[in-house]
Amino acid sequence: MEVKRHTIKLVVNNKPDVLARIAGVFSARGFNIESISANVTMDPNVTKIRIVTMGDTSTVTKIQNQLKKLVDVLSVSHVRESKQGQREMILMQVKLTDKNRNDVMKAIDELQCKIVTRKSDYCILEATGSEEELEILVQRFDSLGIEDLSRSGVVAL
Amino acid sequence: MKPKTVTSQGNGFFLKNLLKVLIDEEGGVSVKIKGAEILLRALSDEGVDTIFGYPGGVVLDIFDEIYKSKFKHILVRHEQGAAHAADGYARASGKVGVCLVTSGPGATNTVTGIATAYMDSIPIVVFTGQVATPLLGSDAFQEADITGITRPCTKHNFIVRKVEDLARTVKEALYIARSGRPGPVLVDIPKDVSQAMTEYHESGPPKAPAHDPIYVPDVTALNEALRMIKQAKKPVVMVGGGVILGKASQELREFIEKVQIPVTHTLMGIGAFPGTDPLSLGMPGMHGTYYANMALTQCDLLINIGARFDDRVTGKLDEFAKNAKIIHIDIDAASINKNVIVDLPIVSDCKSALQQLNKMLLQNHFTIPEKDRKAWTQQIDEWKEYAPLSYCAGEKIKPQCVIETIYKLTKGDAIIATEVGQNQMWAAQFYKFNHPNTFLSSGGLGTMGYGFPAAIGAQIAFPDKTVVDIAGDGSIQMNIQELATAVVYNIPVKICILNNGFLGMVRQWQEIFYERRYSHTNISQIPDFVKLAEAYGAVGLRATKPEEMEAILEKGLNTPGPVIMDIHVEPEEGVYPMVRPGSPISDMDLGR
Numbered sequence: 001m002e003v004k005r006h007t008i009k010l011v012v013n014n015k016p017d018v019l020a021r022i023a024g025v026f027s028a029r030g031f032n033i034e035s036i037s038a039n040v041t042m043d044p045n046v047t048k049i050r051i052v053t054m055g056d057t058s059t060v061t062k063i064q065n066q067l068k069k070l071v072d073v074l075s076v077s078h079v080r081e082s083k084q085g086q087r088e089m090i091l092m093q094v095k096l097t098d099k100n101r102n103d104v105m106k107a108i109d110e111l112q113c114k115i116v117t118r119k120s121d122y123c124i125l126e127a128t129g130s131e132e133e134l135e136i137l138v139q140r141f142d143s144l145g146i147e148d149l150s151r152s153g154v155v156a157l
Numbered sequence: 158m159k160p161k162t163v164t165s166q167g168n169g170f171f172l173k174n175l176l177k178v179l180i181d182e183e184g185g186v187s188v189k190i191k192g193a194e195i196l197l198r199a200l201s202d203e204g205v206d207t208i209f210g211y212p213g214g215v216v217l218d219i220f221d222e223i224y225k226s227k228f229k230h231i232l233v234r235h236e237q238g239a240a241h242a243a244d245g246y247a248r249a250s251g252k253v254g255v256c257l258v259t260s261g262p263g264a265t266n267t268v269t270g271i272a273t274a275y276m277d278s279i280p281i282v283v284f285t286g287q288v289a290t291p292l293l294g295s296d297a298f299q300e301a302d303i304t305g306i307t308r309p310c311t312k313h314n315f316i317v318r319k320v321e322d323l324a325r326t327v328k329e330a331l332y333i334a335r336s337g338r339p340g341p342v343l344v345d346i347p348k349d350v351s352q353a354m355t356e357y358h359e360s361g362p363p364k365a366p367a368h369d370p371i372y373v374p375d376v377t378a379l380n381e382a383l384r385m386i387k388q389a390k391k392p393v394v395m396v397g398g399g400v401i402l403g404k405a406s407q408e409l410r411e412f413i414e415k416v417q418i419p420v421t422h423t424l425m426g427i428g429a430f431p432g433t434d435p436l437s438l439g440m441p442g443m444h445g446t447y448y449a450n451m452a453l454t455q456c457d458l459l460i461n462i463g464a465r466f467d468d469r470v471t472g473k474l475d476e477f478a479k480n481a482k483i484i485h486i487d488i489d490a491a492s493i494n495k496n497v498i499v500d501l502p503i504v505s506d507c508k509s510a511l512q513q514l515n516k517m518l519l520q521n522h523f524t525i526p527e528k529d530r531k532a533w534t535q536q537i538d539e540w541k542e543y544a545p546l547s548y549c550a551g552e553k554i555k556p557q558c559v560i561e562t563i564y565k566l567t568k569g570d571a572i573i574a575t576e577v578g579q580n581q582m583w584a585a586q587f588y589k590f591n592h593p594n595t596f597l598s599s600g601g602l603g604t605m606g607y608g609f610p611a612a613i614g615a616q617i618a619f620p621d622k623t624v625v626d627i628a629g630d631g632s633i634q635m636n637i638q639e640l641a642t643a644v645v646y647n648i649p650v651k652i653c654i655l656n657n658g659f660l661g662m663v664r665q666w667q668e669i670f671y672e673r674r675y676s677h678t679n680i681s682q683i684p685d686f687v688k689l690a691e692a693y694g695a696v697g698l699r700a701t702k703p704e705e706m707e708a709i710l711e712k713g714l715n716t717p718g719p720v721i722m723d724i725h726v727e728p729e730e731g732v733y734p735m736v737r738p739g740s741p742i743s744d745m746d747l748g749r
Contacts, residue, residue, distance in 0.1 A: 017304065024309055058494075065491035071313040071333060 001056030035153030213259020215286035240270020245611025261299030276601025312340030337370030374505030398425030399463020447544035476741030576632030606635025
């Protein structure tokens with residue numbers, strides 16, 4: 001079975017233990033959650049959660065079926081593989097030295113990153129994009145010196 | 158203007174508790190009552206009249222209300238017993254079983270009982286006390302995060318943080334427990350919530366919008382099922398616990414009457430179809446009958462009604478019903494295509510699907526394709542003749558013979574609970590169950606110590622029926638303390654211990670797979686169960702020779718009140734047929 005990346009979107013009741021119940025469905029089957037993002041919707045009683053996981057299609061379907069059984073889960077859907085509407089945000093702290101300064105600025109320009117903070121020896125950059133776009137970004141800056149980074153996890157409609 | 162608050166000191170005999178009566182401007186009266194009383198009122202409004210429980214610090218207010226009420230509360234001797242008794246009550250009666258325990262150890266002691274009910278989809282609701290809300294998370298005395306602990310083994314659980322939510326939560330808990338694929342629900346009630354005062358209103362219908370189960374099967378799929386049934390030359394029906402839980406036993410019998418297909422039942426499906434019917438193949442799987450396993454292996458159509466293709470049933474998955482088209486009717490969509498990939502999934506409760514199928518059979522003037530099926534019927538008869546369930550008589554009492562004798566003496570009309578292990582398998586093989594809800598056994602979790610408290614629960618539901626716990630000398634010791642419960646309430650459960658001095662099933666595996674190295678399975682026929690029964694105030698009887706066995710069983714079954722029948726059986730008897738774990742179910746050791 002082909003193991004690939006899947007994005008599952010859940011609409012759930014906004015309750016303290018709902019995330020633990022969802023995480024339990026994954027952990028009970030030995031599945032890792034690659035990324036997760038959650039936010040309250042226009043309706044304050046309802047939360048939307050996006051989870052990215054790795055697995056074969058049949059196992060991911062089984063996980064979706066188990067998620068649907070949770071009483072506080074209102075709906076479960078599999079986000080289509082076309083990446084439209086799936087975005088992620090990244091924050092990166094990149095080292096600045098006399099040697100790399102020009103290359104960093106060139107990369108910022110080319111990859112359309114936003115400079116959040118700029119100090120003499122480092123800068124913090126912000127970017128959004130699909131997962132693949134952000135991978136390319138990370139690779140480019142990695143060679144220039146990433147000191148720290150944080151990603152939001154996928155946000156999808 | 159603020160409403161006037163009048164505090165009345167109860168109304169003599171009926172209203173002993175403190176009531177706050179609020180009289181508002183319009184002169185309307187609203188009565189505030191304690192959370193503890195609300196709990197009982199809400200349970201009563203849901204038709205609950207029996208609770209199995211054990212008191213403790215944080216549930217004192219609830220027990221105080223029980224003291225004043227008409228609720229039948231059965232005081233057990235260990236909280237695990239309460240959970241199993243509620244489970245046995247539910248399995249026998251088809252109603253939701255309820256138990257009530259205190260926080261911390263009281264709550265954790267129910268976990269095995271909850272997990273047992275979860276694996277077998279049994280509707281129970283467990284109410285646990287909890288430390289007061291301001292103390293939550295502070296490692297307070299007898300605090301345990303019981304909703305966290307039971308999250309993976311409940312269908313759902315709640316912690317009630319406001320007394321205003323209590324009545325609705327009770328209603329939803331019972332609804333979730335019994336609806337769809339049933340299961341255990343836990344409700345955690347902090348002490349300050351059971352002490353707080355509010356008005357009681359009976360709540361409207363429960364809210365679980367995404368979880369209203371599907372009770373309407375897809376007609377197109379059912380039509381396809383009928384077409385497959387007509388074409389099949391070697392069909393088999395396999396029924397599971399879903400038929401019993403879905404109260405579809407009658408519909409199943411009508412269906413089989415019309416289609417004349419042989420029926421095998423899983424351990425949980427025992428009683429769904431009459432064990433004495435010529436079309437019954439008995440149980441399949443690891444200790445199933447030769448003919449059920451052969452029929453499943455060679456069939457060309459398998460209709461699974463309310464069973465979940467457990468590994469003990471399927472054996473090696475690649476070889477299971479490998480030439481068959483498979484139809485799977487199940488209320489739980491997640492159970493379909495979970496272990497076995499099927500050709501025709503039908504998400505429905507068993508009752509609705511079978512009712513609809515029966516209607517369609519009638520409309521289509523279905524006739525049994527006898528000519529096409531003749532060879533199959535003959536083949537099954539040959540298998541039945543080649544390897545019926547059997548055992549050899551010997552100098553010592555044979556456990557299988559004990560079960561057959563109990564069957565004879567109770568005329569097949571008893572409720573039988575079992576423990577887990579050899580006793581369970583022999584009971585499933587040699588007692589012929591003709592009615593649903595009469596076989597109570599921990600199938601999924603395999604909980605030793607389940608049978609006796611479950612038998613107590615069943616006997617509470619049916620005081621006039623004969624209820625027998627078929628036990629082993631190992632299992633019975635896991636909840637033997639409930640003998641006090643049985644004696645105090647005069648619950649006349651009959652315990653039949655198949656006493657072989659071993660943890661028999663584990664010993665059997667050691668015999669077969671570990672060259673008879675009996676590591677820690679010899680339990681030496683200790684204690685003296687007759688003296689033990691007497692110590693509790695029950696009756697104890699013993700049989701050690703084949704010639705005295707029947708008389709002792711007859712005496713025990715006819716003695717009023719709880720009785721232990723300690724039957725010393727052949728120590729190294731094995732359960733056969735046996736399929737080795739991981740082998741195809743057609744590959745059986747017949748033990749001869």
